[in-house]
Amino acid sequence: MTILISVYSMFGNTKRLADAMADALRKNATVNVVPFEKMTAADFAQANLIIVGSATQAFGIPPQVQPILKKLPMGSINGTPCATYDTAIKMVPFRYLTAAKKLTKELQRLGGTTIDTPMSFFVKGKKGPLLDGEIERAQVWASTLLSFTR
Ligand SMILES: Cc1cc2nc3c(=O)[nH]c(=O)nc-3n(C[C@H](O)[C@H](O)[C@H](O)COP(=O)(O)O)c2cc1C
Numbered sequence: 001m002t003i004l005i006s007v008y009s010m011f012g013n014t015k016r017l018a019d020a021m022a023d024a025l026r027k028n029a030t031v032n033v034v035p036f037e038k039m040t041a042a043d044f045a046q047a048n049l050i051i052v053g054s055a056t057q058a059f060g061i062p063p064q065v066q067p068i069l070k071k072l073p074m075g076s077i078n079g080t081p082c083a084t085y086d087t088a089i090k091m092v093p094f095r096y097l098t099a100a101k102k103l104t105k106e107l108q109r110l111g112g113t114t115i116d117t118p119m120s121f122f123v124k125g126k127k128g129p130l131l132d133g134e135i136e137r138a139q140v141w142a143s144t145l146l147s148f149t150r
Pocket residue numbers: 008009010011012013014015054055056057058059060087088089090092095123125126127128
């Protein structure tokens with residue numbers, strides 16, 4: 001089984017979670033962590049499970065991410081199990097507006113099958129660091145996603 005974790009991270013916190021999730025998942029699968037900017041349609045097509053993570057910016061998806069998603073062909077991940085996560089600051093107003101929710105909609109547009117609710121992990125401030133326990137929480141969350149691929 002091949003798992004793709006595609007991640008956009010400006011200051012490194014969202015990427016740190018991706019790497020920690022990959023460590024947890026590698027016992028059961030081949031895991032590729034690919035920076036969002038370098039992701040290709042082929043990376044998407046080869047995956048049995050797709051996890052997309054992004055920093056939340058301006059209540060949604062950062063401007064660097066949106067054009068890449070728009071370039072991917074409709075139906076390119078038809079039926080592939082997908083989950084999304086983001087990092088965000090807990091105390092920001094409108095904190096229910098997150099990148100992961102918007103990413104989920106984009107993946108559904110591409111034909112992906114959403115297997116979990118969008119997940120947020122929290123940082124202390126714009127540049128981080130991650131709140132205590134978030135790395136472990138991300139690893140547990142990622143492990144639960146495996147059950148949807150069998
Ligand atoms: C331009 C900009 C806009 C941001 N807007 C939000 C926001 O709307 N909501 C929020 O919770 N955090 C916001 N943040 C904080 C980011 O979520 C934080 O920088 C990110 O989680 C850190 O992850 P990274 O290290 O992977 O970039 C913003 C940060 C930047 C730089």
